[in-house]
Amino acid sequence: MSFIADILLVAGALGAGLYCHVLSRRLRNFTDLEKGVGGAVAMLSAQVDDLSKSVQAAQVTARGSVATLSEVSDRAEKAARQLELLVASLHDLPAEAPAPAPPNPFFVRQNREQEKRQ
Template sequence: MDLIADILLVAGALGAGIYCFVLSRRLSRFNDLEKGVGGAVAVLSAQVDDLTRTLESAQATASTSTDSLGGLTDRAENVARRLELLVASMHDLPESGAAAAEQREDVSPEKAPPAGPVFRRHAATGATG
């Protein structure tokens, strides 16, 4: 009986040893930096670093663009103010043309020049006839 127990104990220990050996090989292949999960983690880590650098570059570019756009907006607002002043000062200028003639009391509306374009025929030069 003791002999059978010893044989079973040796067989169990031998089976556990083989199981540990196979498991060790699988785990080393799993963590291999070339083909396993370790390689995938290394590749993903490199990609995260690249994306971080790209994001920092994009943020710097956006900041520069924002500053430039702010300057252009300020310039546009200043020009708009100047144009508003110019338009407001146009009300101080005297009116010209048909509207000014109609406002004068000494000129009747029939004698006022026409408001639209005027077409006149000129004699042909150099024509004999």
């Protein structure tokens, strides 16, 4: 009976050793920097760095656009004030009489012979 128990104990130890060996292999592959989660984490880290650089570049560009837009807005406000003054000064001019209407509003095509007669 003790011999059977010893055999089962040795078989259990060998099974546990085999299980630990397979588990360590899987864990090594899991943390591998090229294929496993380690590689995915490294790739995501590089992408985060690239994204942060892109965001910083976009912020610099946006600041430049805001400065340009504010300059253009200031110029437009100045031009609007000048136009308001010009329109206000036009109200002081006397009204002109409307131009007389043309005698015949229709276009009549004449032949060359008719032109020679006239």
